[in-house]
Amino acid sequence: MSALVAWFLSNPTILAIGAGIVGALGWGFQQRLAGARAERDKQAQAEAAARTLADQVDDDIGALSAQAIKKELKSWARD
16 A cells, blocks of 8 residues: 555656646635635625715714704604
């Protein structure tokens, strides 16, 4: 058995094929991680935009008087 392993390890063709397989698997894994990182960045940008919009709405509501808020809420209320 050890002679067979020694033959595989000393055969340059087998080593090149093995290195190619390991390299392809490593490249695929790296691409998968890069895709996950890009998706996390995309989601973080969307959350930041939503947070900015929510802050703008809060600021706009805070600038209204109590009467204006009641009037606006009545226009949205279901009858």
